[in-house]
Amino acid sequence: MKVKFKYGIITYSGTLDEMTYGSFRQHTLCIGRKYVKPAPTEQNAIMGAIMKNLSKIYAEADGGYIQDLGVYAVRNGKQNVPKGQLIPTRYAIFVKMMFAWQESDPEFVDLSAVTIEDIVTHEAPVISVKDAVDADLLARVMDYDELDSEIG
Secondary structure: OEOOOOOOOOOOOEEEOOEEEEEEOOOOEEEEEEOOOOOOOHHHHHHHHHHHHHHHHHHHOOHHHHHHHHHHHHHHHHHOOOOOOOOOOHHHHHHHHHHHHHHHOOOOOOOOOOOHHHHHHOOOOOOOHHHHHHOOOOOOOOOHHHOOOOOO
């Protein structure tokens, strides 16, 4: 259903009070529907396990590595993201890089079980941002070769 808000609010995206809202036509139209909780599936469980593990790895990563991800996110936002779009955060870049790594070697990489020690021991291409760019897991940005801090 088409939604009209009070107080000058034109559109809203998200879920609020058991309703889900979507913004369309360059933020001039808002559509609402009743929120329906998705049924749990095997895929949901797999993605949940992967994301919990990636969050743990990110939390344990070296500070220089996290800082390099932040620098890369800013440079990538300026050089590769179209104007008008939000730039991905350093965590979003990290997750994207890890899924690209899994896609490049699906028989070896299990994101629900991989650890920092595995990454370092096997000299994985995600050991540094520079290595990830060299392995085409992330888009190239200027001076990416400076981003060489290792994950652990």
